[in-house]
Every structure is written in C-alpha cells, then in structure tokens.
Amino acid sequence: MVFNQIMSYLLYLLERSNFDLIYLSWLWNLFRPLCIVLLALFILPAIILIFMYCSSFFCLIYKHWNRLKAAYSEDLWYGAIKTLAVFWELQATIWHGYEVEGLENIPTQGPVLIVFYHAALPIDFYYLFAKIWLYRNRRVRVVADKFVFKIPGLASLLEALEIQPATSAMCKLMLEEGHVLAVAPGGVREALFGDKNYNLIWKERKGFAKVAIDAKVPIIPMFTKNCREAIRAMTLGRRFLSYIYEKTRLPLVPIYGIFPVKLITYLGEPIPYDPDVTPEALAHRVKKEIETMIETHQRRPGSITRAFFDRFTNSSKNES
Structure with missing residues (x-):
C-alpha cells in the first residue's frame, strides 16, 4: 500500500518534470563544447596541483608514522621519496611517454650543476628528478623562489625534498657538500612570459656560473x-601581467594544459670546471x-597537435 503510493508520487513528479528534463538536455547539448574546452584548459592543470598536494600529504603522513620506527632508517625521508619517485615516473610514462637522453651524464657521485630551460610549470624537471633518483641513485637538490614557501599545504613536500631558498650562498653550500643541484636562470619570468618560440629569458643572469666556478663543479x-x-601560460593581458610581476614578483599569469604530448629531456655533455674562465663567459x-x-630538438613555433603526434613517431629523431 505504502509502496504503491510512493511509486505513484514518483511517477507524478517525473511527469511534471518532463519538460525540465528536456530543457536541461537541450542546455547540456548547447553548452557541452564550452564545458569540454573549460575542462581541457583550466580543470586539467588542477590534476598536477592535486598530485603535488597528495604528495605533500603522503609525506606528512609518512613522517609521523615513520617516527615510530625511525631507528630502522638513517634517513627519515628515504622511503617516502623513493615511493614518490615511482609514482612520478609512472605519471611521466603513461601521460607523456617521457624519455631521457644523456642520463649517463649524471655522475653517480660528486657535485654537478644542472642548468635548464624553465617551462610554464617544470613538470619535466619533476620527471627528471624521479629518473635520477631511481636510476642514478642520487637525489637532486633544488632551490626555489620565496613565494613557493608561502603556498599553503606544501610544507611537508618541501621538507622531504629539502628545497631551499634560491640564494647564491645556499647553492654554493649544496655543491660543496657534493650534491647534484638544478637551477633555471630564467626562473619565474621565463616560466610565465616565455612562449612557444622557446627563447631564453635570462637577461644578464650569471650568478649560477659564478657559483659553479667558486664550487669548482661541472655544468x-x-x-x-x-x-x-x-603546459602553457595565458598570453591575454601579458603586458599588464608582466608589469605587475616586475613590480610585485607575484606570479599571476594563469596556466592551462597538461596535454598528453611527448616529452624528451636532453642532458648535454658536462661543461668542465675551468679556473681561467669568467662567470660572464661561462654563462x-x-x-x-x-x-x-x-x-x-625543438620544432618552433611549438604545436600542441604535433607534439601529441610525436608520441606515435620516432621520438628520438631530432627536429630542426
């Protein structure tokens, strides 16, 4: 009796809402292309951000749990970083078909300075970090701009990776301690205001070269x-956003993408230490x-479509 009354009421509601359902279906078909564009441009970048926050949360949990058995390990973060490296390598392989050429140029011991081009979001460096940790058994040290340390929720990840403020003294100390250090002279400026032509935006920066000479390490x-x-940075309003950045150092340029394009990292031959070279000449x-x-190696101007189809061609073939 009660069941029949409930079913009758539900049917009554369905009959009354029939027009609304048709109308909603029409709205969905009308705005579906726009929803897909928004998903591709702005929601997908959140995947990497979520992945980073999950990594930081994992480190936080690992830290507190591992304190109970710290006596079994000399390095509190060893297991956590190793696990995250596996996750990042899987992400790199599945989503970007990621490869590294010249990994053997990373020495298994001794200090070395890696200098790289800074993409809109340096996921290529995250992937390389995992490769070096897993296959060369070395942890790459990193320095970052001050604003990175103010991002909520990343404290545990920054601690686990031992990321330090980007100062010349800190870079020199890391190299003198025998670590692999990676720096991007273009920094945030190159990340946000570079474009698909891949021009370096270094201005007159040569501090990395002076650090390498002082620490007597190869580059x-x-x-x-x-x-x-x-991942690309928005070009709309770039001149205004560039002015804001130069005045405040606030990275306000939106990014979009996480497109599944082919990524190949190239590591060049080491440039050896030369006591007679000047920082200007080395830079x-x-x-x-x-x-x-x-x-x-890079087709210019860059094309997202072509970069995607690179996954189905000879990925190691040089492009001119």
Missing part, C-alpha cells in the same frame, strides 16, 4: 622537448649550449 645543460606544449657558453639544444 650540465638541460632542455626538454615540447615542455611548452605540455654565455651555457646559454649557447641550451639554445643549440632547442634549435636541434
């Missing part, structure tokens, strides 16, 4: 093919090396 130039096609040489790598 390995690095570039990742299609890194600008994986110029490193810049020229990376520009040559871009000219050799």
